Amino acid sequence: MASGSLEVEITERAESTFEDLPDLANSLIIESRSFHRQYASLYFVRLLKLRPAVLKQAELRWGNLPDNPKFVPKVLDAGMKRCYIVGTIYVDMQLKPNVLNDLTQETSLVAPTIPRKYKGTEDKISIEDESGRIQLIGAVLEKEFWVTGTIVGLLGKETSSGAFEVQEVCYPGIAPQPPFPLNDNPKYVALVSGLNVGADAATELKLQLLTEYITGELGTNATQEFSSRISRLIIAGNSIGTRQLIEEDKKTKKYGYDSTRYDSGPLAQFDDLLEEICASVPVDIMPGSKDPVNCQLPQQPLHPSLFTKAKEVGSLSSVTNPYWCKVDGVTFLGTSGQNVDDIFKYTDSDDHIVMAERCLFWRHMAPSAPDTLWCYPFQENDPFILENSPHVYFIGNQPQFEQSIIEGPEGQKTRVIMVPSFSETGTIVLVNLGTLDCIEICIDV
Structure with a gap:
C-alpha cells in the first residue's frame, strides 16, 4: 500500500435464501377478472x-x-x-x-359516513x-x-x-406448520409500512434517515455492522403519499376529473428511494389501501412500470397483498392491515394484536371478506384460508408496534407482529431469522 493511503474496511451485506412459495403465491394472482359471479x-x-x-x-x-x-x-x-x-x-x-339501503334512500351524491x-x-x-x-x-x-x-x-x-x-x-385451531429451521448466523428481515412518500417535509427527512440506516451509511461502525445483517426488506403497503394542497388548490373543478391536479412527484420520489435501497438489499413491496392498485383483496402487485429506475437494479419484487414468502427457511405471511382493520369494527375491543392472533385460531386471514371487506368472487377456492401456519405473521399500518408468540398443541410457533405506519411513528421492525425475536428501531427527527 502506498505511504499515507487509508485502508477502508468493507462490510459485506448478509445474504439469505429466498422462496416465493409459488403454490400459495399463485392462488393470490387473479388471471381473469370477472365480477358477474356471486359470492x-x-x-x-x-x-x-x-x-x-x-x-x-x-x-x-x-x-x-x-x-x-x-x-x-x-x-x-x-x-x-x-x-x-x-x-x-x-x-x-x-x-x-x-x-x-344506500341506493333506495339516496337523496344526494354525498357518501354515507362509515x-x-x-x-x-x-x-x-x-x-x-x-x-x-x-x-x-x-x-x-x-x-x-x-x-x-x-x-x-x-x-x-x-x-x-x-x-x-x-x-x-x-374453532379450527392453529394449522400445521413446517419445521422451524436452525439458523446459527444472525440475520434479519426488516418490516416497514406506511412510508407515505412525498406526504410532507418531516416524512421526507425520516425516509432519508431510513434509507441511510438500511444501506449502512448511518451511525457508528457498530450500527453499520448491525445494519449489514439485514438480508431483506418487506414494505407492507401505503407507500405513496399525497401532498397537502394549499388553500387555492383545494377548490374543486366544477365538472369531471381535473387532470391538472395529478402530482407525479411522490411516485418519482418513491422510485428514487427504492433504487437506492435496492442497490444494497432485496426489497419486496406490497400494495396497500392507499396505493394505486385494485382495492379488493387480494390486491395485485403494483405495476413494474411505476418504478422505472428501481426495476433496473434487479432486486425489487412487486408482490401481492396478502403476501407469502420463505426466507432462510422461515415462512412469512403478511398483510397491509385491511383484514385486521375490518375485524376491529366487529368488536368492542381496541386490541389489534388480539384480532390478528384470532386469525390463526380461525385459520383464516380475512373472515369478514366478502361481507364488509371487498374481495374477488372466487368460485373454487378461498386463498385466505390458512392451510399451514407461518412462522411470522405481520400486519402493516397498525397504530403501534406490538408482538406476541402463539404456540399450538403440535409444536407450532408463530411470531405475530403489528407494524405501525412509518410516517407516523418512524418505526421499522427487524425479525431475527434464527430466533424470531423482534427489534423495534425508531427513527425520529
Whole structure:
C-alpha cells in the first residue's frame, strides 16, 4: 500500500435464501377478472374446507362428555337435546353499511359516513350451513369475538323459541406448520409500512434517515455492522403519499376529473428511494389501501412500470397483498392491515394484536371478506384460508408496534407482529431469522 493511503474496511451485506412459495403465491394472482359471479361459492368452499378441522376439535372437546352429545350435520336439525353443530357465523349489524339501503334512500351524491365500529346493542348472531340459518342466544355470546364468515363449532341445544342456545364454542385451531429451521448466523428481515412518500417535509427527512440506516451509511461502525445483517426488506403497503394542497388548490373543478391536479412527484420520489435501497438489499413491496392498485383483496402487485429506475437494479419484487414468502427457511405471511382493520369494527375491543392472533385460531386471514371487506368472487377456492401456519405473521399500518408468540398443541410457533405506519411513528421492525425475536428501531427527527 502506498505511504499515507487509508485502508477502508468493507462490510459485506448478509445474504439469505429466498422462496416465493409459488403454490400459495399463485392462488393470490387473479388471471381473469370477472365480477358477474356471486359470492355464495366463496362461503361454501370455506365451510367445506374448514369443517373437518372444526369437527376434529369439537370431537376432542365434547365427544366424551357425560351426557354424550352428538354431532348434528345440519344446523336446522339441532333438537332440544344437547348436541354440537358446525357452520358459518353471520352477524346482522344495524350499523354495518348496506349498499341496497344506500341506493333506495339516496337523496344526494354525498357518501354515507362509515362508523368507527359496526358493533351495536341490537346485533343478532346466527350460524348457517347448506340447510339454512338459525339464530344464536346465550351468555357465552358476550365472551367471544363474533365476525361474519368465521367457521365455528357450537355446543348447545335448541330452545322452544327456535333459537340455538350456545354453551361452548370451538374453532379450527392453529394449522400445521413446517419445521422451524436452525439458523446459527444472525440475520434479519426488516418490516416497514406506511412510508407515505412525498406526504410532507418531516416524512421526507425520516425516509432519508431510513434509507441511510438500511444501506449502512448511518451511525457508528457498530450500527453499520448491525445494519449489514439485514438480508431483506418487506414494505407492507401505503407507500405513496399525497401532498397537502394549499388553500387555492383545494377548490374543486366544477365538472369531471381535473387532470391538472395529478402530482407525479411522490411516485418519482418513491422510485428514487427504492433504487437506492435496492442497490444494497432485496426489497419486496406490497400494495396497500392507499396505493394505486385494485382495492379488493387480494390486491395485485403494483405495476413494474411505476418504478422505472428501481426495476433496473434487479432486486425489487412487486408482490401481492396478502403476501407469502420463505426466507432462510422461515415462512412469512403478511398483510397491509385491511383484514385486521375490518375485524376491529366487529368488536368492542381496541386490541389489534388480539384480532390478528384470532386469525390463526380461525385459520383464516380475512373472515369478514366478502361481507364488509371487498374481495374477488372466487368460485373454487378461498386463498385466505390458512392451510399451514407461518412462522411470522405481520400486519402493516397498525397504530403501534406490538408482538406476541402463539404456540399450538403440535409444536407450532408463530411470531405475530403489528407494524405501525412509518410516517407516523418512524418505526421499522427487524425479525431475527434464527430466533424470531423482534427489534423495534425508531427513527425520529
